Amino acid sequence: MLGKMIKIDKKFKGNVARSVNPYGCHQEVLNQIKYVKENGHYDGAKKALIIGGSSSYGLASRITQAFGSGADTISVAFERPIKDETMLGTAGWWNNIYFKQEAEKAGLIAKNFNGDCFTEKMKEQVSEYIKDEFGGKIDLLVYSVAAPKRANPENTDEVWRSQMKPIGKDVTGYNVNLEQDALVEQTIEAATPEEVADTVHVMGGEDWELWVKFLKDQGLLADGFKTILYSYIGSPVTYDFYHEGTLGKAKDAAEESSHRIGKIIEDINGESLISVSKAVTTKASSVIPIFPVYCIALYKVMQEKGTHETPIMHKDRLFRDMVYGNKREIDDHGRLRPDSWELDEDTQRKTLDLMNKITPENFNTDLTGYETFKKEFLQINGFEVEGSNNETVDFDEISKLEP
Template structure:
């Protein structure tokens, strides 16, 4: 029987509980169902669908709006009791099983979303087995590397400052340590490489391919998730390499809007709030911001997990009657995070933190750690331990 043990390397999870992940997917489905149904898209393509924002989007649209979905992701399955694969692998399986019970189509393409071949395979599937067209394309891909399909060159992103070093506090969850970190400035090449990986180029390539293949409906919508943050994290996020990549997505949205104009399509940048994801745990300084922010927002009743946030975005804002836009036309569900009193309290709280109190009830460290653990299937509400063999895990079909 396989034994599941939570293991970390710094702030990176290096183990997974497949059964815990299944329970968490079911928990998210229950959350959406508790909100009732809403009118939304019916044929959805989600690029980057296996975890965090992409998975939450897929769950919300399937179990809230009754959408058939295609999910594209790059994940790894189990090889041995010591190598059980990635959490996203099991998320795809759990989602497909649950969607199938509801009579919904849930097709998983587990392969490189950056490749031209994957784009063509998805297009062929839409044409031949998915009704011919999609009415929503969600781009939620998070990767540290990308191979350009035209040149074959591989680029690696960097999470760095721009101009000057940034010094600030960070957390090591493996050691439960609070320490000072220095984030070095990026070179021009590192900035450009980060834009190539995390910017909007691949989003644009997807929409071009889909448009040319005539698999987009009249009035199609495509969304891309961004993050701007506040003055508390601008030095290492908005004003760093990540911010440059997000700015490129803004520019590509304009290009995509021109591309889709003749079918009345729209590209929508969604500026999301700070939530716990695999990425947020490894962005320098960001965990400290989160444990302060979450404490304040929890007390105000405005803290959200990815499923809560994505369901609100699609149910209330994009397909509802409560949208909030900024002067750039971006959807701003992050307004709860950026509330002036919330930010002032967060700033004051972070200013009090040190190695003695960062993991006490003064902060939301325990909440952040639990949400982080949930991503790998640990500390999941409602989970009941069951025996499973490696052969049973290998037999699961995505």
């Protein structure tokens, strides 16, 4: 018997979604699982902890470990739950629920912790669960966190806030507005030194180090343990507001953290990895200033070349071929480089040529990959998902679900 049916409408504020379709999120999880299973089994992790495992790269990492390698998984993420008929929670809330359902159907353990990964309390809760109910040790930790703020663990009254800004100069350029289907000129002011430092505290590797050290001290890391954090470098046209901006400084700090982590886990034959990712559509990338314009040009070129990837395609290839496979691409800094398809010389030349042709009048035509970018953004929130055409949900049914 059906309960109270409510209609789901797409709602945006700029490039931020204000609505979610839970049934569409379920289908998107199923679609990603199907993709991994079709690629077959590989010998990867068996007990994995994903910090930031509810969406995008973190969710993709969790799915490929579970359904590609048969891993039991734990996810830590901070998602807003369902409140009432007008506030159905976040996409990540539903991703956690439906991933757990599908993993348990496959006979796998899937534990979701919903809360602040930066806190000591969360680290303690996860460690106790690993000891008591997860076999005592993990062999993989993925750190995939994009957070707006973090409390200073030594003084929780001090809160650091991350910023997506250039350093040393203001930057002006076009950006996409998904709400208005418009290309608008935008100026981003240069970050202050304090904003740079705060972003490093939030988006660098400090908390990653704390997690690994905490679990190592508890004796919860298996011999041969691996840990990985995702970075991004991208094209020189994006450097001002990413690689050489506040986020780039944070990623530089994360590389330093990786070296220190490597020494911490050396005695258990551990490996600490930085993987430089491809540009993809995520909640974070959609609001990075000017970045979506680069994406809509890049997507068009990579689709024509047959190299365009969504997060699940990218991370399944990363773990299957590079982390646990024999097809590693490593640069002179020791970083894994699955982004080589994006930075291919011909791909970049064609992308830059296309960017120079984009105007407010033609950006949303067949000239670019705007349609792909917007569709992938909608799919993050359960809309326009292949195999799902639900425009209504059973509120009574979904309100009973727990992660």
